[in-house]
Amino acid sequence: MYCIAPRHYDPLVLSFYPHHQADSGRYNIEGATSNIWCTVLNMNGSNDRGSLLEGFHIEPTTVEQTIALRHAVLWPHKPESHVRLPEDDSGYHFGAFVSSCDAPIAVISVFKEPLPPVIDSEQDEASISEAKPPFEAGRFRKFACDSVYQGHGVGTALLRHVFSAARDQLGCCVLWCDARLSTSNWYERRGMQIFGPVFTKSGVGYIRMKATL
Numbered sequence: 001m002y003c004i005a006p007r008h009y010d011p012l013v014l015s016f017y018p019h020h021q022a023d024s025g026r027y028n029i030e031g032a033t034s035n036i037w038c039t040v041l042n043m044n045g046s047n048d049r050g051s052l053l054e055g056f057h058i059e060p061t062t063v064e065q066t067i068a069l070r071h072a073v074l075w076p077h078k079p080e081s082h083v084r085l086p087e088d089d090s091g092y093h094f095g096a097f098v099s100s101c102d103a104p105i106a107v108i109s110v111f112k113e114p115l116p117p118v119i120d121s122e123q124d125e126a127s128i129s130e131a132k133p134p135f136e137a138g139r140f141r142k143f144a145c146d147s148v149y150q151g152h153g154v155g156t157a158l159l160r161h162v163f164s165a166a167r168d169q170l171g172c173c174v175l176w177c178d179a180r181l182s183t184s185n186w187y188e189r190r191g192m193q194i195f196g197p198v199f200t201k202s203g204v205g206y207i208r209m210k211a212t213l
């Protein structure tokens with residue numbers, strides 16, 4: 001038996017097509033717009049996490065290839081323009097791919113951007129700028145994994161890839177991000193540390209996190 005999971009919906013909401021023969025993988029629905037992909041999971045007892053993800057790989061990608069996943073995973077209730085960044089053209093974009101599909105299953109984007117200072121009420125502006133670190137820093141943004149593929153190690157692999165790329169290709173010593181509070185524990189378990197206070201963007205709670213590369 002096979003089930004078809006619309007890419008951007010919870011995989012529990014599935015339609016079953018017992019007579020449909022297909023390999024596990026991701027397919028574009030015939031006649032649909034290019035953003036409507038589906039995931040076909042083999043339900044004959046082999047839909048465990050390992051089999052779904054045999055053979056994913058990470059490679060540089062275009063910003064255009066990141067947009068649908070950024071939108072679906074991070075800001076599905078906002079217009080697509082919300083996930084486009086003015087600095088996208090100067091960023092480095094990476095995707096995780098499975099062989100059966102041209103669209104990435106996870107994406108992340110990296111930018112050269114100085115580590116923001118931690119504002120201390122006892123510091124005046126001059127001491128903050130004096131304290132500005134002299135080393136190169138990078139920031140990653142718009143990190144998203146297709147919900148169907150979450151929990152299989154793709155995000156961890158992509159984050160590690162970006163740590164290496166930022167260090168070896170961009171010459172960064174530090175990588176930082178504005179982490180969603182919901183994901184900050186996940187980052188901590190991967191060696192990132194919190195700096196600065198909690199803040200809110202578009203109704204979502206965030207905290208700054210960094211890692212020494």
Ligand SMILES: CC(C)(COP(=O)(O)OP(=O)(O)OC[C@H]1O[C@@H](n2cnc3c(N)ncnc32)[C@H](O)[C@@H]1OP(=O)(O)O)[C@@H](O)C(=O)NCCC(=O)NCCS
Nearest residue numbers: 049143144145150151152153154155156178179180183189
């Ligand atoms: C955050 C995010 C990118 C992580 O991607 P992911 O692919 O789900 O992450 P991983 O699979 O590497 O890690 C998830 C968990 O699965 C576990 N895992 C890793 N490989 C596994 C495998 N083969 N089988 C089962 N579990 C596995 C990991 O141990 C991890 O568990 P943890 O809770 O102990 O850390 C993804 O969950 C996501 O897109 N979330 C929503 C958007 C978001 O919050 N983005 C970040 C904004 S700051």
